[in-house]
Amino acid sequence: MSDKIILLVEDNEDDEELAVLAFERSRIANAMVVVRDGQEALDYFFGTEANGGKDAKAMPQLVLLDLKLPKVGGLEVLKRLRADPKTRRLPVVVLTSSKEEEDMLTSYDLGANSYVRKPVDFTRFAEAIQQLQMYWLVLNEAPASGGDRP
Amino acid sequence: MRGFAQSIVETVRHPLLVLDGNLRVRKANSAFYRTFKASGAETEGHLVYELGGGQWDIPRLRALLEEVARDGASFKDLEVRHDFPHLGVKVMVLDAHLVVHDDGTPMILLAIEDATEKTQALDSLLNLNRELDDRVRDRTAQLEAANRELEAFAYSVSHDLRAPLRALDGFSDELLRSYADKLDDRGQHYLRRLRSGTQRMGQLIDDMLQLSRLNRVAMKREPVDLTALAEGVAAELHGREPDRTVAFVIESGLSAVGDAGLLGVALENLLGNAWKFTSKKQSATITVGQQSHEGVPAFFVRDDGAGFDMAHISKLFGAFQRLHTQREFPGNGVGLAIVQRVVHRHGGQVWAEGSLGQGATFHFTLPQEESS
Numbered sequence A: 001m002s003d004k005i006i007l008l009v010e011d012n013e014d015d016e017e018l019a020v021l022a023f024e025r026s027r028i029a030n031a032m033v034v035v036r037d038g039q040e041a042l043d044y045f046f047g048t049e050a051n052g053g054k055d056a057k058a059m060p061q062l063v064l065l066d067l068k069l070p071k072v073g074g075l076e077v078l079k080r081l082r083a084d085p086k087t088r089r090l091p092v093v094v095l096t097s098s099k100e101e102e103d104m105l106t107s108y109d110l111g112a113n114s115y116v117r118k119p120v121d122f123t124r125f126a127e128a129i130q131q132l133q134m135y136w137l138v139l140n141e142a143p144a145s146g147g148d149r150p
Numbered sequence B: 001m002r003g004f005a006q007s008i009v010e011t012v013r014h015p016l017l018v019l020d021g022n023l024r025v026r027k028a029n030s031a032f033y034r035t036f037k038a039s040g041a042e043t044e045g046h047l048v049y050e051l052g053g054g055q056w057d058i059p060r061l062r063a064l065l066e067e068v069a070r071d072g073a074s075f076k077d078l079e080v081r082h083d084f085p086h087l088g089v090k091v092m093v094l095d096a097h098l099v100v101h102d103d104g105t106p107m108i109l110l111a112i113e114d115a116t117e118k119t120q121a122l123d124s125l126l127n128l129n130r131e132l133d134d135r136v137r138d139r140t141a142q143l144e145a146a147n148r149e150l151e152a153f154a155y156s157v158s159h160d161l162r163a164p165l166r167a168l169d170g171f172s173d174e175l176l177r178s179y180a181d182k183l184d185d186r187g188q189h190y191l192r193r194l195r196s197g198t199q200r201m202g203q204l205i206d207d208m209l210q211l212s213r214l215n216r217v218a219m220k221r222e223p224v225d226l227t228a229l230a231e232g233v234a235a236e237l238h239g240r241e242p243d244r245t246v247a248f249v250i251e252s253g254l255s256a257v258g259d260a261g262l263l264g265v266a267l268e269n270l271l272g273n274a275w276k277f278t279s280k281k282q283s284a285t286i287t288v289g290q291q292s293h294e295g296v297p298a299f300f301v302r303d304d305g306a307g308f309d310m311a312h313i314s315k316l317f318g319a320f321q322r323l324h325t326q327r328e329f330p331g332n333g334v335g336l337a338i339v340q341r342v343v344h345r346h347g348g349q350v351w352a353e354g355s356l357g358q359g360a361t362f363h364f365t366l367p368q369e370e371s372s
Helices: A013-025 A038-046 A074-083 A101-109 A122-139 B003-011 B030-036 B048-054 B059-071 B116-178 B185-216 B226-240 B260-277 B310-316 B335-345
Strands: A005-009 A031-035 A062-065 A092-096 A114-117 B016-020 B025-028 B075-084 B088-100 B106-114 B222-225 B245-250 B255-258 B283-293 B296-303 B350-354 B360-364
Touching (some): A013 A122, A013 B116, A031 A038, A062 A074, A074 A101, A114 A122, B016 B030, B059 B075, B059 B106, B185 B335, B222 B226, B226 B245, B226 B260, B260 B335, B335 B360
Parallel strands (some): A005 A031, A005 A062, A062 A092, A092 A114, B245 B283
Antiparallel strands (some): B075 B088, B088 B106, B296 B360
């Protein structure tokens, strides 16, 4: 078991389970943490206000980010991640249903590393997940941390 | 005044005054008396400014009349809006002209036209136009709002309808994969049918979105080499199914003004269709060219494939309309609807002819001039 963490930001239970299934099918096993809305994602990185940000969790190696999320949308989460030195260089892959050109362009403008549209065909979805995992967690040389050390 | 001149004055249908050089009324015609409800006694011999309780004592008219008397000038179309005692508010249009009598005395002819109705008609026409403008603006705003709503709808269709489809397909796949030993052949067959159904629905949603996107994308107008586009599509089709024997005959020098991307999509669909509907033949020919149609140059794509019955022509370009079963020729019935949208956005026309088993020809025009 690798110590690398993948953070999945996904509000749809089915999609969450399918992503877990797809990861299980790949040879490389990573710990997957799931948060279910944009606020939860921000709390994961920066901690809750109630705790003064002291409860921020371990930095993941890869974020899979859905765009249409309750509370705080995916694009806003991406903007906040890129604005903070701690998470500025963190690989973020937008994983969405939307094929709207505008969503794609905005995602890249805000600093997404990849934009992947979830296909209906699960075989292709599983392949896409495996390729993402292979590329971002095995092949890609990431900086020592998601961003600058404070 | 001589009888001849008098009868002319009388014949004129508009009110007419004959004034002397001092602007005193020498004669008024019966139209004047009728219109202004005045009598000869209170008119003839009086200064024009005194008539009708001074209702003609209008500074601008006075200045002009004095100019006419002094210099022999004339004026036309002097519009006077005035509250006349017996008539109410009226718009009068006045013409004045100096004539010199045989005995050398000057006379001024003052013709008066009641233009009130004409002016009112013009005003109401202007009002109507303004109202129409407002209404068009309102409707346009409503249409734009409806369009935005439709776009938002298309967006949520794209996102929300695909999610449950992914679940159907994904969990079916997992059943087939991890629970195959618990399902007999028939059970597995049904699961596969379920998967192909969901994937087809996903394709339908994507096609629907593509169709709606065609209307929204900004369109360029630039010279487009249709020959090169068609050759590119032909090469791609050959690459996809290298075993088929299909000859493409593409006329050289086919060019148009339009959006290369959209026209490429149209040709992909037209040639793709021709390719698909000739698939049952050992060898086939697909021709792309240009010929004049009622004096307008029209492009065409012709194939010698399955063709169609002209009785069903009305369904041909409708979205999600199909003339063949999935088993005969697969498809969603979106291709020709896409072609039609692209051609219409270019301001052109598209039509088809064919017969069962005898192939089909699709014609389209692309006007060269700017059109919206």
